[in-house]
Amino acid sequence: RKEVEQDPGPFNVPEGATVAFNCTYSNSASQSFFWYRQDCRKEPKLLMSVYSSGNEDGRFTAQLNRASQYISLLIRDSKLSDSATYLCVVTAYNQGGKLIFGQGTELSVKP
C-alpha cells in the first residue's frame, strides 16, 4: 500500500464547477499535511497547509480528519488557471521530515 494515495484522475470540469480531491495516508505518525500544485513538468508549489480545524484560502478549502487519516481539498468556482496537478503531501515525525507525495490528481478546467 502506498503511503499517500489520491483519487485517480484526470478530473475534467467546466469553468465555475466545484471540485473535490481526496487523499488518504497510512502512517499514523504523520504530523504535517499540505496540498501542492504542479503545472506541467514544473516544480511543485505549496498551495496550502492543512490543519485539523480546516482552513480556507479564497476559493480553496482544505480539511484534515486524523482519525480517518484523510485529507481533502475543495475548489469552488473553478477557473481555467486552476488546471494543474494537485499533490497531497504528508510529513512524519519518525521520517526526518521528508515530504511524502501522493501520485497527484490532474485537473483540467474547460471553458
Place this chain on the structure above:
Amino acid sequence: ETGVTQSPTHLIKTRGQQVTLRCSSQSGHNTVSWYQQALGQGPQFIFQYYREEENGRGNFPPRFSGLQFPNYSSELNVNALELDDSALYLCASSSSATGDLFFGSGTQLSVL
C-alpha cells in the same frame, strides 16, 4: 522565483553512463533534499543533506549518491544509469529554523 536553481535543465544520457546534477539552495537555507519524479507519479524522496551530512535516505540504491558543500549547494550523482532513471529530478532547499521549503525548477533527465 524561489532562489533555488538547478542545472542543467535538460540532459540526455545513455545506459551505463554517470550523471551529476547540481542545485544551489536559497540564501539562508541549510538543508537540501532531492526528489525523483517519474512521468505520471508524485515526487519520490531520494535523500536529504543537512550541514554537509546525509541525514535521511529514501528507497534508492547506492548508485544514487550526493554531496552538500559548505555553501549548502548540493550535487546528486547517479552511476550506471538505467532506462528507469529517466525522470524529473527536483531539488528542494529548506531552513531548519523556519521550516520554509522551496523547490528548484528541476532537471529533466532522459536515459536512452
